[in-house]
Every structure is written in C-alpha cells, then in structure tokens.
Amino acid sequence: MTFDNIRTICTTILYMISSVLFIRGIKLLGKADTARKGNLLSSVGMLIAVVTVLFEKEVTSTISFGPAQNAYIWTIAAIALGGIIGAVWSKKVEMTGMPQLVALFNGFGGLSSLLVALTQYMTDKNINIFSSIALGLTIAIGAIAFTGSIVAWGKLSGKMFKKNVTIPAKNAINGLLAFVGLVGVVIYALSIAGVVGADIGKIGVIIVTCAYLVLGLTMVVAIGGGDMPVIISLLNAFSGLAAAFAGLSISNSVLVVSGCLVGTSGLILTLIMCKAMNRTLYNLLFGSFGSTKKGTAGEQKEPKSMSVEDAYLILEAASSVVFIPGYGMAVAQAQHAVKELCDKLEANGAEVSFAIHPVAGRMPGHMNVLLAEANVPYEQLKTADEMNPQMSNTDVAIVIGANDVVNPSAINDESSPLYGMPIINAFEARTVFVLKRGKGTGFSGVENPLFTNDNTVMIYGDAKQTVTQLVSEFED
C-alpha cells in the first residue's frame, strides 16, 4: 500500500468520525436535556474535520514552499483572525441580538462557500463537467444565502432594510433572476465540456454570481421582519446545501454529508417553525406583502386606563391570574419583578400561570429563557394550546409588553396581516390588564382591538416599574 493510500484511508476515517459526531450532535440538539451536549459533540466533529484537512495532500505539499505560499501559515492566520472576530461577537451579543447574529454568521458561511467555489474556479485546472455543475450551484446557493442573510440581519437589527419594500411583480423578477443564474451555470459547464470557450465560461460564472447575489436581496427584502426567524432558518438550510455542493465539486465527503444534513434538517425546522406561526412556506416566500391594511380604521375607541392602586385592588381579589409576557418584558427586563409579583399573588392564594406564545419576543424561546433566568418553575410555563381552553375561567390576564401575540384580529379579522396566526386568547379572561408604555404598536405594526375591549384596562408605563409598584402595593 502506498503512502497516499494510507493517507486517504486515515483522512476518510477521520471524516467519517466527524460526520458521525455531526449526526449525533444534531440529534441531541433537538432535545432539551441533551442540547448542550449535542452542540459540544458537533463542535468536536468540526475540530476533527479541520485538523484532518491539514493532513490532506494539497495542504502538506505546500510545506516545501516559502512562507508566503505555505498553506499552514495562511490557514492559521485566517483561523486566528476569524476565531477572534467570532468569539468576540458571540460573547458581547445581548440575548435579543442573537437571532440577527445567527443571520450574520449564516451569511458569512454562505459567502465562504461562494468564495471556495470561486477560488476553485480560478485554480482547479482538472475540473470535469460534473464538478463544474456542482461548482456553479455552490456559487448560486452560497450567493443567495449570503445576501439573503445580510438583509435578514439588517431587518432584525433595525440597521437596514427595515421597511418592507414592495417589489412590483416580485415573483416574476425573482423567477427571472433564478433562471438567468442557472443559464450562467449551464454556460460555465459547457465551457468545461469544451463546447464554448473559457472566456464565455467566465461570463457564465459572473452571471450566476451576480444573479443570485441580487436574488437573495430581492427575495428577502420583501418579507416582513416578523417572518425573519423562519427565513433565517431557510437560509441556514441553503448555506448547508452550499457547503454540500462545494463538497461535491471538490469531492470531499465530510462536506457533502454535513452540508446535506444541515440542508435537510434546516428545511424541516423551517417547516416546523412555519407551522408554529401558522404560515405556509409558499405563502411566506411568494405571497405579496403589499396588501397590508392597518386594521379597520373606522370606529377608533379610546382604551380605558387605570392607576396601579386600583389595579392592585382587582388583583388582590383575583383567584386565578395568567401572565402573558411579550417583547416589552424583555425590553424592560421585567422578568425578576414579574416573578416577585407572581410569588405575592400565590401567597395571596391565587393560582398563577404563564402563557407563553411560541413567537413572543424576538426569537423562538425568548420568553422561556427570560423566565428561566428569573427562576420561574418550568411547570408554570404553559403553551397557548394548554392555556387557551382555561382562559375564560381566568379572573385576570396580565399582558406584559405583549401585543401581536394577543391580537384578536388574528382570529376574527380576515383582512389583518396577522390573520390565521395562533394567539393567546387573553380577551376571553374576565379582566385584562395590559402593561405597556403608550400606544405603540407591536412588531407587526398592526393596531390591537384588544386594547379597546370593555374588559381591558391599560396600565401605562414601563413594564418593570409598573410591576414593581404592584409588588410594593402587596407589601403594604
């Protein structure tokens, strides 16, 4: 057996081990108890894969070159640079900023695959038709994942593209871009097959790169910010696919396996998330956002409001209370105060639970994280499905900085952009307290008819302050 054969065997076995670690990692990530271990396993798999590639022939053979062309020096420099940037960003991000950071990272991953394909295009002289098609698709998918993720990041962080741009004939334009890009791939493949010249092939590569970079932009820019978590998940699946195609084009098995795993598991996760928001992926991608009406503007009643003292009297008499937290609780960092109020109410004999909407806040699980931080026991956190049937037997529902997730238009106003989203039926409670600072709308920008209901009482002010005042009323 030659040295090269032994090398191939060893590297393949190591890649296999790392693929298995990714498989186990993804599996464990899907369960609450084991998720952290799953993440650890998959990072070990990544480490093994990176170390392994350093022993591949094309890398080791650069040892003999001067330092300016030694792959180890380049690689270590690049990893050090990237590692520091990644570590710093992920350390200093706040919780509410996490989804957009994930989007940004994902964009980098897509761009990286795109650059890998371009580098291979520029240097690989022995490319065959098959690899050329894979290379073209890597460019396409990497590009769309890149610009799409950047737009998603901009929308979520509020830095860019905040407005939902309405592109006329969106689907036609996007379809055209997708088609033109694929023509570029075909042109490039034909140049490799020798049917057309290398210059024309170059044009093909440029076409696909540009078309899909633009496509990522036009596709995502027209989608509302509320749908961004789903879009990020979809783009994540894309960047996995891009890695898989890059693997096909440079013929690397671990890229193929793990990229494809991410691609399909990401797609499934996307569908699961769509279902939680009662959207279809088709509607989200191809539906027109333009028809947004700001609710029925007709009879605009003025919401009633109440002082904290009066609210206290009602709360004291309540025997069942449901908290419905939303993004405002996160902004006000009111979770600890809420927990205190919960304790007071329980000491007062009331039955207290929390109704957690799957998309309350700005990322899935946002409320769970905050309330866990404030030591609210897991058993008290109920899902919308568990809570809604009991809502009509609830004395007081306290909506803390939530808005869209309790908007009854989602149930009874077909013209509302929220229509069809499952909500928490706060309006069914005997009395509804809404704690918010003013008349601001929620993430979707849609007016909330709940606030003008007869059984709804607004308690204006920062959520944390209001709740703290309620707690001190109980203490007196």
Place this chain on the structure above:
Amino acid sequence: MTFDNIRTICTTILYMISSVLFIRGIKLLGKADTARKGNLLSSVGMLIAVVTVLFEKEVTSTISFGPAQNAYIWTIAAIALGGIIGAVWSKKVEMTGMPQLVALFNGFGGLSSLLVALTQYMTDKNINIFSSIALGLTIAIGAIAFTGSIVAWGKLSGKMFKKNVTIPAKNAINGLLAFVGLVGVVIYALSIAGVVGADIGKIGVIIVTCAYLVLGLTMVVAIGGGDMPVIISLLNAFSGLAAAFAGLSISNSVLVVSGCLVGTSGLILTLIMCKAMNRTLYNLLFGSFGSTKKGTAGEQKEPKSMSVEDAYLILEAASSVVFIPGYGMAVAQAQHAVKELCDKLEANGAEVSFAIHPVAGRMPGHMNVLLAEANVPYEQLKTADEMNPQMSNTDVAIVIGANDVVNPSAINDESSPLYGMPIINAFEARTVFVLKRGKGTGFSGVENPLFTNDNTVMIYGDAKQTVTQLVSEFED
C-alpha cells in the same frame, strides 16, 4: 463520455432510486395507515434494482456466450423457480404459520448471501484485501443468519428443536466459535495479501463457513420458543447486514444501503420487541435458560369449574366485562363467536372491552388481526397499560384460550421463567372465567396459579363451542 461511463451513471441513478424507495418503504411500514403502501414502494424498489443489475456489464457481456453460459437464461430460470416457490408458500400459509415462514425466508436470504460470497470467492480473481475481509464477514453473518433462522423456524413450527437444549458453558462455546471463525476470515485476508498461500486461504474460508454455521445453531437452539419472534427479528437484521457486506465486497451501492438499512432498523425493532416482552437482548442471548422451574410444585389446588348455564347467570348480572383473548382463541377460530357474545353483552347493558397483550398468540399483532377480521371496532381493543388500572373495577374477566399472558407468576414469583414479563392483570377482576379445553399449559410450559385462585372459574371445552353456547343462552 464512453459507453461504460454512461452505463455506470444510469445504473447508479437507478440504484439510488431503488434505495430511496426502500427508505420511504421502511418509513411507511412503521405506521398503521401507510404500512401497505410502504411494502408496495419497497417492492417497486426491489424490482428496479433487479432490472438494473441485468444491464450491468458483467451480465450483458454473457450474451455472446452459448445458452449454457448466458446469464439471462440462468437468472430467469432461477427467478422463475424461486418466485413460484415463494409465491406458493406465502399464499398457502395460515396466519399462525406466518412467523415461522418469515424465519424460513430469512434463513434463505442469509444462505443466499453466503452463497454469493462463496461464488465470488471461487471466481473473482481481482479481489483485494478490503473486499476479502468484507467477503469473509458476509460468509460469517450469512451463515449465522441461515442456521439460526432454520432453528427458529423449527422451533416455531414445532417440526424441530422443540426442546430447549441446554448447552453446557454455552457462552464460552459460542464465543470460541465466533473467535475461530474470525480467525478464518483473517487467514483468508492474509492469503489475499499474499502473506500465506491460496490453499491456506481456502482453509480459512472453510473455517469461517463451518464455525458460523454451527454458531447459528448453538446460539438459537438454547433459546426458548417464546423468545423466537425477537430472535427472528435479530436474525433478520443479520441477514440485512450480510447483504450489506456482500455489497461492500462486490462494490454494489444498493446492496450496501438497503442491507445496512435492514440491519440497523431490524436491530431497533428487536430492541423495541424486547422491551414489549420486558427482556433485555443481552439476557435473551447470553442468559441461561437451564434454570427453568415449573412453578412452585408444592400445594397443588384443584381449579374450580362451572357449567355454561351457571356462567351465563353471572354474565347476565355483570355490568363490566373484559375479554382477554390468547392463542387458544386463534386455534378455536372463536373470534366471530366472541364478537357475537360481545354484542349480546352490550345489548344487555354491560360495558365490554378487549385487553390485548402484545405477545398474545403466536405473533405480534395476532389478536388484533383476528378481532379485526371479526369486525370488533378498533376502539374496543385496549393495551395492557390501558386496561390494567381498570381491572379491579371489572365484574367479569373472560380469558379465552390465553394462559401465559395472564399468569400472575410473572409478577409475584421470581423463580418463574415468565418473571418480569408484563401481563394482563386478569386476577384482579371480581370474577375470572377461563375458557380452555383442559389442563394444558401455555407456550412457555409454565403452570398458571391464576387457575386455582378463589375468584377464578374454569369453563372447560373448546373456546368456540363454549362461547357459542353462552351466546345461545343469551338468546333464550
């Protein structure tokens, strides 16, 4: 692109399609609604795979040979022969005979893999070390699947090996056989590597063949017939693995994929079945069966018995009745009569349900099939877990030809071979009717203390007759 390249591409794509059909097929087989469709899909996959191999180079190149060496003639003849045998057997088997037929088929599959490996051994001149190891393992696993399945078939059909042979130092002998066989594989691989001569390699092949043929026998012959369904499932996983290794040795992807799918899904199914019978796989394979005691032989009370007329009077007064069917109902083909009795009881105002034990009868799901045939609605069939908590509120439990699955020794007699198996707690009912022909024991051969309980009444006679008489009592 050469013709051979095009051929390789087409065959691989077809194999891929057939692998995907197997994957979907197995997935669908696991759900009640889609199981039949899953079986159909996987059979289409098989058809595609078989047609595809007929276009492989080694097959097409025999066209130029005379009829005596034309692969198509041989193949079609063999398929016709095997197809007829398979079709006839599967058509004429009775339901109770199905598990042993599956075992027999499985043995054939294992033997086929073994023969494939031997054929390749005799003819393939370009074999390398890797293939030789795969070939050796194919022989080993195919052999164990073959003899093991034949023994399982013999035990289940009662034709052979019915007695549980106790092999002294069973585990040591089996371990030795397994080890010796592996040494045979190594010897053969060494001969391919050129370390030892081809003659010695031949001895290696003979050693592994014989050792694992014997191992299949010694392993399974010592296991009780009641555990056979689990063993068949395990051997099924083995024959899948054998096919996968055969695929590795002749480098055929569809064999590798589908063989390995069967191997691991079979293993998981085995574990699921073990759990349903409250056994561990380890205990089943390596535990000693020798210590079987026939219950406590001490104070042997005589069971009380009752006439059908007296039983009728009790039944007429009962307001809740549970049927517990077992193998005897299948033997007596009493399911239709039971359904009639069930209708009479319900007309009489009683609440009737059926408690179905997972291993009642002679194959998993046996009772479900029979009662479905008799149009008992699905909702009336309860599992042991659902039924047991309500058993103490039941007026009459009617045990119809069941024995082991209602044997309380499984709960309270640690020395019983049944100890630990989940049972249906018939003994907790206010009155227990046991319908059986005489004093025969059940499958396990263990005495049943339930029969001598104070609240138990035997109604001797063929189950169908007894039930029919009860029905006519109701009609009068």
Place this chain on the structure above:
Amino acid sequence: MAIGEILLLVFVFVIAGFLGVELISKVPSQLHTPLMSGTNAISGITIVGAISATAVALHTDGMLSNICGFAAIVLATINVIGGYMVTDRMLGMFKKKGDDKK
C-alpha cells in the same frame, strides 16, 4: 476498485446505518410482525449480488460456482417474492379494520 470508491462505500454504509436507526422509532405492536417481514423481504436485495456473482461465474469455467450462484438467486428470490407477498397478506388483514372504521 479504487481505494477512494471503497472508502466511500464504507461511508455510505455508516450513514445508511444511522438512517436505519432513525427510521424506526415508535411502532405499534401489531405492526411488529409485518415490519419484520417487510424488512426481511428487503434483505433479499442480495438477489442483485447473486445475479451479478452468477454472471461473473459464468465467465469462468468451474460448474460449482455456477450452481452456487444459481442457488443463491433461487433462494434470494424466494425471500423477496415470499417476503413481500406474506407481508402484504398480513397487512391486508389489518386493512379490514380500517375499512370498517370508516
């Protein structure tokens, strides 16, 4: 066979193994027998190997290998045809229930 191909086959083997584990999770007990029998039919895929090995054997002299190959095809076919038919019969029995339910 190139070393790269062999290794990729092993890769396929490993991944297919994990897939097999995932495919079967919670199976109701009445499906145990059909599932066993259905996957048993799939393990008859060795028929593809048998046909290929027989064809190779027909290229060489030696009658023994031809006969071995022939027998391998026959046995695998019994496994395949019998396996699928028995499974279908079993599942057909369950079907009755569904029909009556609706």
Place this chain on the structure above:
Amino acid sequence: MAIGEILLLVFVFVIAGFLGVELISKVPSQLHTPLMSGTNAISGITIVGAISATAVALHTDGMLSNICGFAAIVLATINVIGGYMVTDRMLGMFKKKGDDKK
C-alpha cells in the same frame, strides 16, 4: 476524479439528506433558535473546503485566488466559532431552568 467516486458522493448526498429529515422531528419551540444556530455552525464545515481550496490556490500564481481563499477561511471560521459559542450561550440560559428544577 473517477466517475464511480462522483456517483458515490451523490449517493452519500442523497442518503445524508434523508437522514437530515429524520433527525429533526418534534422540537419544542424554545429549542428552535439554538437548533438553528447549532446547525448554522455546522454549515461552517465549508471551512474544510476553504482550507483545501486555499492550499490548491497557493500552488498556483495569481494573488486573487489566494486572497479569496484566505477570506473564505476567515468567514467560515467566524461562522464556526461564533456559531458554536452563541449556541452554547443560548443553551446555557436554558440550563438554569433545569438546574432549578432538580
């Protein structure tokens, strides 16, 4: 690259795809974000391709390809390191709950 190897890679691709589908089934909604972020880190596996492509680029002249490759490694590393760390931080927050529960 031999045609056989390419085809086997495609095979690996297909099976891994099915495995990916099976791996994720019922995920509680609070795990959606960490799962997304964790698989996002895995998609940084393109770092392996980036290192390999950069090494190939260093064999040729053309500075542009070297820089492209370098940038690819940097970006993929950010994705990998950042992705794993953010995921771990998120999951760490959930952990508190578990600790208190016990």
